[in-house]
Amino acid sequence: MARDLVYTGFMSLDGVVDSPGGTAEGHRSGGWVFDTEFVAEAYSLKAEEIEETSALMFGRRSYEAFAPFWPGSEDHVAYKDLPKYVVSSSLADDALVQDWGTTTILRSTDDVAELKQGEGGAIFIHGSAELARRLSDADLIDRYNLLVFPVLLGAGKSLFSTADRDIQKLHLRESASYSNGVTKLLYEVVR
Template identity: 35%
Template sequence: MGKIVWSVNFTLDGVVQDPTGEEGFRHGGWFGQFGGKDLDEWAKALFAEALGTEALLLGRRSYEYFVARGWASRSGEWADRLNSLPKYIVSSTLEEPKWSNSTVLKGEAVREVSKLKQERDGDMVVYGSYQLGRMLMEHDLVDELRLMVFPVVLGTGERFFGETGDKKPMRLINARTVGDSLVLLAYELVRDA
């Protein structure tokens, strides 16, 4: 059985909205405020995560984000790894994916992801994909959260966690500084707590 890992970048106050500044959010672009050692080490951490992953699980908008940034045609170790991985896109509207090794999961999302989790082994990483991630959390399909915290407070914007039907107990399994300013936190979800 596979393990679903939701991997997210967010601000200290939990904002995930418009990290690159392309969506028009007035506080957008917070990701790009960090550079040098921080982003070099961030890239190393995400590359290591990609090496330990057996598949990607993406919502349609996150899938389109990767495709629009040319990941399908990039080269280099990180791009080669992402391009070689099986990619599962949860979407009712995407017809023909353009990224190699991509499969669209068109049925009822919870059922399709549950089935995929039973059929696959190893980690399946969800990058971003907030609507998908929240739905998976609500249905207890996420096994681990990997949270890269950027040290900025925006005060407003779409937050990582939305409302849940019940509390979600977690156990810290790793915490480390990335670069000079970022923190990577890993939590496993505790079942039947």
């Protein structure tokens, strides 16, 4: 049985996933998640995901953004010892962060497809919009766990590709809306 590959992330209403946590990630409106009133229940999805996550996956840029902070973060302590995979053709082995569990560099989409065929539970992709688009175009993503925020950013990295491809149908597995305008949308890819 193949492992599920799940993209999880914060997204603006116009589909931008760029820099939700701050300007250091590069977007001029970075930190847009914090402009929305904090309602704890709107983030309950993140706690639910921790229970299901058996491994993490990142693109190189997201790995380089998260790796200096997540190993010592109280909010991410549950991820510390989980296996991590970084999909990059350029990241060197000596650039990997120590004391953050086993990290493996995958060099291609084919490597990701092979990993999915192995034993284990769900692999969650955090950040990594470019990687998510590439893996979606290769039909490797199985689910999308999205928290959609009531903002329009107009520009930035989009989760979804604009490539001309065959229709990809999704099944709404779960949804909820919260008093701060955030909407939870959990979709399964229909194959």
